[in-house]
Amino acid sequence: MAKADSVGQFEQLVLTAILARRDDAYGVSIHSKVEELAHPKAVSLGAVYVTLDRLEDKGMIRSWLSDPTPERGGRAKRCYRLEALGEKALEESAVTAKRIWDGIVEVWGKEWVRGLNKEWGKRPGREPA
Amino acid sequence: MPGPPKAMQAGVALLIPPACRVEVLGDLLERSASARNPLTHYCIEAALTVPLVIMSRIRRTTDLQLLLMHALALYLSYFTVAWLTDRTMLWEPWGLLRLAFPGVVTLLALVLEDAYAKPRHRSPLRLAHGPLFGLGWALLLEAGFWTSLPSLTLPLWILLGGGSLGLLLTSALRLLFSPPSISPQGRV
Numbered sequence: 001m002a003k004a005d006s007v008g009q010f011e012q013l014v015l016t017a018i019l020a021r022r023d024d025a026y027g028v029s030i031h032s033k034v035e036e037l038a039h040p041k042a043v044s045l046g047a048v049y050v051t052l053d054r055l056e057d058k059g060m061i062r063s064w065l066s067d068p069t070p071e072r073g074g075r076a077k078r079c080y081r082l083e084a085l086g087e088k089a090l091e092e093s094a095v096t097a098k099r100i101w102d103g104i105v106e107v108w109g110k111e112w113v114r115g116l117n118k119e120w121g122k123r124p125g126r127e128p129a
Numbered sequence: 130m131p132g133p134p135k136a137m138q139a140g141v142a143l144l145i146p147p148a149c150r151v152e153v154l155g156d157l158l159e160r161s162a163s164a165r166n167p168l169t170h171y172c173i174e175a176a177l178t179v180p181l182v183i184m185s186r187i188r189r190t191t192d193l194q195l196l197l198m199h200a201l202a203l204y205l206s207y208f209t210v211a212w213l214t215d216r217t218m219l220w221e222p223w224g225l226l227r228l229a230f231p232g233v234v235t236l237l238a239l240v241l242e243d244a245y246a247k248p249r250h251r252s253p254l255r256l257a258h259g260p261l262f263g264l265g266w267a268l269l270l271e272a273g274f275w276t277s278l279p280s281l282t283l284p285l286w287i288l289l290g291g292g293s294l295g296l297l298l299t300s301a302l303r304l305l306f307s308p309p310s311i312s313p314q315g316r317v
Binding site: 026027028031044045046047049050053054057065069071072073075076077078 | 138149151152153154155156157158159160162174177178179180181182184185186188189
């Protein structure tokens, strides 16, 4: 299997958004999901386009134009899906994130996790872990 | 609230490279439709998004090695013609820098031409578009210098000779090493 390039934090967010949106992954829907994941940081649509282009160049995602839709003034959407390389990169990122999480919990303890869950529960669109 | 006027959408469309025009315009319109003030939202979002889209397209369609080869070919073209026709010009203050201006403008034109090229419209004739476009820009720049900063202009024969030689060399380079903007999205 080909070795996946390392991906940055924002690229991880975009890959996760594409994964989460499944068959409906296009500019606007990916951007809204990335904003939700990056909360409370604001994310510009342009930054998402730049990252999508870069991930496509790396061979981690694939794109195609859908049929035009009336709510977009008769313009087509560019849809995206993860390629095997993208899935592998995301998997590696998730494993690393899990290791970081475990490392922090080991030192800061369960109390910190409970506090974090309480904090996350207050945020809109977030479910406590 | 009314959406963005057609004229504004057409203006934004002109700025977006053709390879990604349809989807970016559609996304901008879709996002503004759900905003409280669609017109303002569209303007702000377009102003923030379009420059990044252009930069990303330029990154995808520009080959740095090829660009350096073009820069060298263009500078050598003007330098060779100056050396053969008016060597004293080279020793004048800013002489060597003056030779670089038309080349820099031509390079900029080449980069933009590749970024704004319509996908799947490649032909040997089209590869000469960029250098021709660049030569036109270089002539315009020199005309601008001639009216405002005459000390920076190049003698006409150096400009025309160097421009013609540069046109030949850059066209040959583009024919030999095709720019990477062949697919709709660029280098894929």
